[in-house]
Amino acid sequence: MLYREAGDFSTTYREDNQTFPIRFDRYRYYAVMLIAFLVIPFFVNDYWVNAIFLPFLIYSIAALGLNILTGYCGQVSLGTGGFMAVGAYAVYKLMTAFPDISVLIHIVLAGGVTALVGILFGLPSLRIKGFYLAVATLAAQFFLVWVFNRIPWFYNYSASGQINAPERTFLGFTVTGAETKAWVAYLVCLVFVTISAIVARNMTRGALGRSWMAIRDMDIAAEIIGVNPLKAKLSAFAISSFFVGISGALYFSVYLGAVEVGEVFGINKSFLVLFMIIIGGLGSVFGSFIGAAFLVLLPVLLKNVLVGYFGWQTDVAAHLEFMIIGGLIVWFLIVEPHGLAQLWRLGKEKLRMWPFPY
Amino acid sequence: MFKKTILAALSSIMFAGPALAELVVPWFAYRTGAYAPSGIPLVDGINDYFTMVNERDGGIGGVPVRVLECETGYNTEKSVECYESTKAEGSLVYQPMSTGVTYQLIPKATADGIALHTLGYGRTSAANGRVFSNVFNYPANYWTAASVAVNHLLAENGGSISGKKVTLVYHNSAYGKEPIRVLEMLADKHGFEFNAIPVDHPGQEQKSQWLQIRREKPDYVLMWGWGVMNSVAINEAANIRFPMENFIGVWWSGSENDVLPAGMRADGYKALALNAPGTDYGIYDELKANVWDKGLTAGAGDQIGSVLYNRALYMAFLTHMAIEKAQEVTGVADISQADMIKGMEALEITDAMMAENGLAGFAPSFKVTCEDHGGSGLGAVQQWDASAKTWNLITDFIEPDMGMIAPLIKEDSEAFAKENNIAMRC
Numbered sequence: 001m002l003y004r005e006a007g008d009f010s011t012t013y014r015e016d017n018q019t020f021p022i023r024f025d026r027y028r029y030y031a032v033m034l035i036a037f038l039v040i041p042f043f044v045n046d047y048w049v050n051a052i053f054l055p056f057l058i059y060s061i062a063a064l065g066l067n068i069l070t071g072y073c074g075q076v077s078l079g080t081g082g083f084m085a086v087g088a089y090a091v092y093k094l095m096t097a098f099p100d101i102s103v104l105i106h107i108v109l110a111g112g113v114t115a116l117v118g119i120l121f122g123l124p125s126l127r128i129k130g131f132y133l134a135v136a137t138l139a140a141q142f143f144l145v146w147v148f149n150r151i152p153w154f155y156n157y158s159a160s161g162q163i164n165a166p167e168r169t170f171l172g173f174t175v176t177g178a179e180t181k182a183w184v185a186y187l188v189c190l191v192f193v194t195i196s197a198i199v200a201r202n203m204t205r206g207a208l209g210r211s212w213m214a215i216r217d218m219d220i221a222a223e224i225i226g227v228n229p230l231k232a233k234l235s236a237f238a239i240s241s242f243f244v245g246i247s248g249a250l251y252f253s254v255y256l257g258a259v260e261v262g263e264v265f266g267i268n269k270s271f272l273v274l275f276m277i278i279i280g281g282l283g284s285v286f287g288s289f290i291g292a293a294f295l296v297l298l299p300v301l302l303k304n305v306l307v308g309y310f311g312w313q314t315d316v317a318a319h320l321e322f323m324i325i326g327g328l329i330v331w332f333l334i335v336e337p338h339g340l341a342q343l344w345r346l347g348k349e350k351l352r353m354w355p356f357p358y
Numbered sequence: 359m360f361k362k363t364i365l366a367a368l369s370s371i372m373f374a375g376p377a378l379a380e381l382v383v384p385w386f387a388y389r390t391g392a393y394a395p396s397g398i399p400l401v402d403g404i405n406d407y408f409t410m411v412n413e414r415d416g417g418i419g420g421v422p423v424r425v426l427e428c429e430t431g432y433n434t435e436k437s438v439e440c441y442e443s444t445k446a447e448g449s450l451v452y453q454p455m456s457t458g459v460t461y462q463l464i465p466k467a468t469a470d471g472i473a474l475h476t477l478g479y480g481r482t483s484a485a486n487g488r489v490f491s492n493v494f495n496y497p498a499n500y501w502t503a504a505s506v507a508v509n510h511l512l513a514e515n516g517g518s519i520s521g522k523k524v525t526l527v528y529h530n531s532a533y534g535k536e537p538i539r540v541l542e543m544l545a546d547k548h549g550f551e552f553n554a555i556p557v558d559h560p561g562q563e564q565k566s567q568w569l570q571i572r573r574e575k576p577d578y579v580l581m582w583g584w585g586v587m588n589s590v591a592i593n594e595a596a597n598i599r600f601p602m603e604n605f606i607g608v609w610w611s612g613s614e615n616d617v618l619p620a621g622m623r624a625d626g627y628k629a630l631a632l633n634a635p636g637t638d639y640g641i642y643d644e645l646k647a648n649v650w651d652k653g654l655t656a657g658a659g660d661q662i663g664s665v666l667y668n669r670a671l672y673m674a675f676l677t678h679m680a681i682e683k684a685q686e687v688t689g690v691a692d693i694s695q696a697d698m699i700k701g702m703e704a705l706e707i708t709d710a711m712m713a714e715n716g717l718a719g720f721a722p723s724f725k726v727t728c729e730d731h732g733g734s735g736l737g738a739v740q741q742w743d744a745s746a747k748t749w750n751l752i753t754d755f756i757e758p759d760m761g762m763i764a765p766l767i768k769e770d771s772e773a774f775a776k777e778n779n780i781a782m783r784c
Contacts, residue, residue: 149530149556159770160481178468257466
C-alpha cells in the first residue's frame with residue numbers, strides 16, 4: 001500500500017538508472033531535503049544543533065568517506081581518527097594563516113590536504129592486504145596524533161597545545177566561533193553533507209566506483225580484466241581521505257571550536273567510524289547515514305530517556321547505555337550481517353509486495 | 359525514517375520539566391570511564407553538600423538548590439551535549455572538571471553570559487578578570503601550583519636546588535601542558551635542570567616513561583595526572599624504587615584512590631593541597647546529621663572523608679558563598695545567571711565565614727575582584743601515611759612566586775584579548 005508503483009514506468013535508460021527509480025522513494029527524498037533545508041533551520045535551537053544535528057551530519061561525512069575506502073574498495077582502515085585530525089589541523093593552519101579567505105574554502109582545501117596525506121599512507125596498500133593493511137593504517141593513526149601533539153608549529157605554539165577556531169564569517173554570518181547561530185552551523189554542515197553524498201553516490205556507480213568494487217571483490221581478477229590497482233586503490237584512499245578530512249575540519253571549526261588531538265581524534269574515533277559503516281552497511285551511501293545516526297543519536301536518546309524521563313542515576317544510565325547499544329549491535333549483526341541498510345532494503349522489498357506477497 | 363522517529367521521540371522528552379524557583383548548579387560528572395576514580399568522590403561531595411544545605415536551611419536564601427548531574431565520562435562531545443542540555447535550565451555556574459572542556463567552554467559561556475568556575479584547574483590566564491569577564495579560577499591555578507611545588511623543594515633544600523634534576527610527568531593534554539611554561543622559567547631562575555615526560559590519555563600504560571626516569575635518575579619528580587593515570591604512575595614509581603618523598607603530585611594527583619592501589623609502597627608520596635584533608639571539621643557533623651543519617655548520601659557513600667570529597671565540599675562551599683553574595687548584592691533570592699557573575703566577582707572568603715560553616719582552618723582566605731579572578735594562589739603540601747591510610751599536611755600554605763606569575767598571566771591573557779578582539783574591563 002505504501003509503495004504504489006502502478007503506472008511508474010521508465011522509458012529511458014536515464015530514468016532506469018536514477019538513484020531513486022521508484023517514484024514514491026523519489027518524492028520521499030525530495031520531502032526530506034525540503035524539510036532539512038527549509039523547515040528545520042527555522043526550528044532548531046542550540047541543543048538540537050550542537051548535541052544532535054552537528055555530530056550526526058559530521059559523522060555521516062566521515063562514515064561516507066570510510067565507506068568508500070572500506071565498503072566499496074575493500075581496504076580496511078583504522079586511521080580515520082588520524083585523518084580527521086589532519087583535516088582539523090589543516091583548516092586551523094589555513095584559517096589562521098589566511099584569515100581573509102572564506103572559511104568554507106579552507107574546509108574544502110583541508111579536505112584536499114587530507115587527500116594528499118591519505119595517498120601517502122595508502123601507498124602500502126599496493127603491497128599489503130587485509131589485516132596487515134589495517135595494522136599499517138593503525139600506524140598512521142598513532143603517527144598523526146603524535147605529530148600533532150609533538151610539533152608546536154601545528155598548534156601555532158599555543159601554551160596549552162590546543163587549537164581554537166577563531167571567529168570567521170561567510171556572507172556576513174558567523175560560521176565559526178562562539179557567536180555562531182545554531183541554524184547557520186546546521187546549514188553549513190547540511191550543505192557539505194548533501195554535496196558529499198551526491199558526489200559519493202555518483203562516483204560509486206561510475207567507472208571509478210566499478211573499479212573499486214572489482215578490486216574489493218577480487219583484486220587479481222580485477223587486474224586481469226584491466227583495472228589498474230594502483231589507480232583504483234590510491235584514488236579510493238584519496239577520495240575517502242578527502243571526505244574524512246572535510247568531516248574533521250567541520251568537526252573542529254564548526255562543531256567543537258577547540259580540540260585536543262589525543263582525546264578527540266584518538267583510536268576510539270577510528271573505531272567509532274568503522275563501527276558506523278559496519279552497522280550501517282558496507283558499500284552503501286544510505287548505510288553511512290543510518291550507521292552514524294545509530295551510534296550518535298541513540299546514546300543521546302537513551303540518555304534523555306533514562307535520565308531525563310525516568311530520572312535514573314546518571315552512572316547507572318551511562319552503564320546501561322553501553323549495554324543496550326552493545327546488545328543492539330550484536331542483535332543487528334546477527335539478524336542482518338550486511339547492516340541496517342540491508343535491513344531497510346529487505347523491508348522495502350517486502351513493502352513493495354505488501355499486502356499481496358507471492 | 360529512523361531519524362524522524364528519533365526526533366519525534368526526543369522532542370516529546372525534551373519539553374517535559376518542572377519550572378519551580380530553584381538554584382541550578384550543573385555538575386559535569388564522570389562516574390564512568392578511565393577518570394572515574396577521580397570523578398566519583400567529587401560528584402558525591404557536591405551532592406552531599408547541597409543536600410545538607412537544602413535539608414538544614416531549606417536552600418540558600420530560602421530557594422532550594424538543585425544539583426544537575428550530567429555524566430560526561432571526561433569526554434568532550436558528551437560535555438558539549440551536557441552544556442547545551444543544562445544551560446536552558448538556568449544553570450548558574452559551570453564547573454566542567456576538565457581543562458580541555460574549559461578551553462572549549464570559555465568562548466561559549468562568555469557568549470551565553472554564564473559563569474565558569476575552574477577551581478584549581480583550567481586556563482591559568484583566566485585569572486585576569488579584565489579579559490575574562492565570565493571565567494573564574496580562584497583560589498589557585500596550575501602556575502601557582504608549579505611555583506608552590508618548587509618553593510617547597512627550595513625550602514627542603516635550604517633555599518637552593520641549583521643543579522638538581524626535576525622531571526615532570528604529565529597528562530598529554532591542555533591540562534598537563536599548562537605548568538610547563540612556568541616550570542621552565544623557574545628552572546632558569548633557580549638553576550635546576552628540568553625536563554617533561556608526557557603520558558598519553560588515558561595513562562594506563564607508563565612503562566616507557568618510568569624506564570626513562572630510571573635511566574635519567576632525576577632528584578625530584580612532579581606529576582600532573584588525573585584519573586587512572588595517577589595510581590598507575592605511583593605504582594610504576596614504586597616498581598623502579600623511586601623515593602616516594604621526592605615524588606610530588608599536583609592537587610589532582612593526591613587522593614586515596616591514587617595511592618591505595620600501591621599499598622605500603624606508596625608511603626611518603628607527596629601531593630599539593632588546596633584545602634586540608636581529614637574529617638576533623640564541624641561540617642562533618644552537619645553532614646552526618648542532615649545527610650547520612652537521613653539516608654540521603656549520594657553514590658555509594660564510600661568516598662566520605664577522602665581528599666577529593668573534601669575538595670568537592672570546598673568547591674560546593676565556594677559556590678554556596680558566591681550564591682549568597684549574589685543574593686546579597688542584587689537583593690533577589692532566585693538569582694539569574696548574570697547575578698551569579700556579580701556575586702562571584704564580589705566574593706570574599708574570610709576565616710570567620712569558614713568557621714561559621716564548619717570549615718575553620720580548612721583553606722586560606724582570599725578575595726575576588728573585578729580585575730583579579732584568581733584568588734590567593736596558596737597551596738600546601740600533604741604526605742601519604744600508608745600505615746595509617748591518611749593524608750597529613752606537612753607544611754603551612756605556601757606563597758607562590760607571584761612576582762613571576764602575575765606578568766605571565768597579564769601577557770597571556772592580553773594576547774588572548776588581542777586575538778579575539780576583547781575590550782578590557784574594570
